[in-house]
Amino acid sequence: MSRIVRFHQTGAAEVLQIETVPEIEPGEGEVRLRVHALGLNRAEVLLREGRYLEKPILPSRIGYEASGVIEAIGSQVEGFSIGDKVSTVPCFSQTKYGVYGDWALVPARALAKYPDNLNDIEAASIWMQYLTAYGALIELGCLTSEQTVLITAASSSVGFAAIQIARRQGANVIATTRGEAKKQTLLDAGAHRVIVTDQDDLVKEVMAATAGKGANLIFDAIAGPLLLKLAKAAAYEASIFIYGALSLETTAFPLQLALKKGLTVQGYTMFQVTDDAARFARGKEYTYAGLKDGSLVPVIDKVFPFEQIVEAHRYMESNEQKGKIVVQVS
């Protein structure tokens, strides 16, 4: 008998309940982990609220990212042994395989061993952020060292990952944040310029940072009315990747600017990496290489104990974090 987190109705953080249930034996292609740490993602807040791409099947498990050790292996699983230290790549249904708990059943294809130089906490903070940023910036966006990347809402875990990947490519990196509070952290994290959107003129600042050319690749988590500004700040034939919808307002397509500049606006999720075997393999390789050479370093904001899972979710919703929120399980 061990603890897992479930919710029986969608809603605010309090719907998350810690329940004691018997472990399930892994089936074909599955393993069971003894979980050490959990990385939190906005996708989990959205699932809990019933606003995610996937709808929860109640009562629903929840959670994408865990680090831990393999304690049971189902049939048809190759390349893993009991006792292996692994973390999970979020390429499964949370509602079926949600990892919040002392144990988690996950498909073996979602497992990745992690480098020895990472601890449990860091190991739970790798895959969502780096594969999400990798897919847009590298795999689909083909970012080069001659280009400028603009990263909005950059103090999220994915934002920091994008800054690090863009720096690894040698690109010019502009990050945005709402208030002054996170500016220095973003500069320290590698952004060449930080735009504080509450006080700065985004379009003017981007143009000043690019000799009037605009940003070639824009990595945006916000959408809504911001898209028009992003189109104004975009270079000729720029790509705007939208991977989130933090703005709950309608998103108008900036048609005239898109025609004039040949702009591409692309909806994007990390599944475009993990659902494609070749991209997935390249993304893992890229991430391992970056973790090893020190260009990719998970930025951890705060670690909560497992009993405070509700507080951890509330903290994510406060938008005060700078980097990854992690929950220590054991």
Place this chain on the structure above:
Amino acid sequence: MSRIVRFHQTGAAEVLQIETVPEIEPGEGEVRLRVHALGLNRAEVLLREGRYLEKPILPSRIGYEASGVIEAIGSQVEGFSIGDKVSTVPCFSQTKYGVYGDWALVPARALAKYPDNLNDIEAASIWMQYLTAYGALIELGCLTSEQTVLITAASSSVGFAAIQIARRQGANVIATTRGEAKKQTLLDAGAHRVIVTDQDDLVKEVMAATAGKGANLIFDAIAGPLLLKLAKAAAYEASIFIYGALSLETTAFPLQLALKKGLTVQGYTMFQVTDDAARFARGKEYTYAGLKDGSLVPVIDKVFPFEQIVEAHRYMESNEQKGKIVVQVS
């Protein structure tokens, strides 16, 4: 002294005036053509109305596509001789170089010799349509024989060009048209399936034609509320190229579908081909090859005499045409 068309104010077709003016000698990098035929484009209607990407400088010349012979050559022009039969590629400012008239000054880089198997009329009906469709379908869209392309408002000259190019690539071709009237013509032109949007359910029809997968590449001249339907009819990771704005309504970005399917929505104009030397060269080569092997055949709807330039514009605005409207000058 020869005739040219100018307009002294923006507005309806009647603002086009035939005026007699002296010829201008070509300057550096320019040639003067004796014009035989003019191909009409919606871009010219929009310029005349003051709604084009480029604003007219009044009084403004007008016109992108002419066929004719070179009668004078300026300095710094290589590869062309007086008497060469050429047509113009619309890679210049209409308001400076507009070609409607007995003569037209054009930059030499906009000239292309045309194959002997084309007459004057056909030669004025090549470049806008084929380079526009080529850029989206081939250069940026990388259309393959395994894919389905959906072409909206397909009975325009660009629409027919897109059908022919898509067939040349071996793709599955779906065309849309508003009413029943043009359906057979589109089937005859090579569309595998024609959706009559006044009566058919676009999304259902596309899904039926693609075993439920949707269209991989969508080539759209309409935008507005149609974009949401196109997103529904799109395949996973489809590209939607918008090259026109026939709908005058606001275009909402279909964010949820774009995230779910990884959709790309791209503003696109032919200038993305002609402003890039390598793409331009490949586009011309592709078009010449297609004209030669018979896979690309300009579809001519109607030929007006030069004196009826106003009527020719009105006819374009009627949306009754199926293919290119041409004006015979001499």
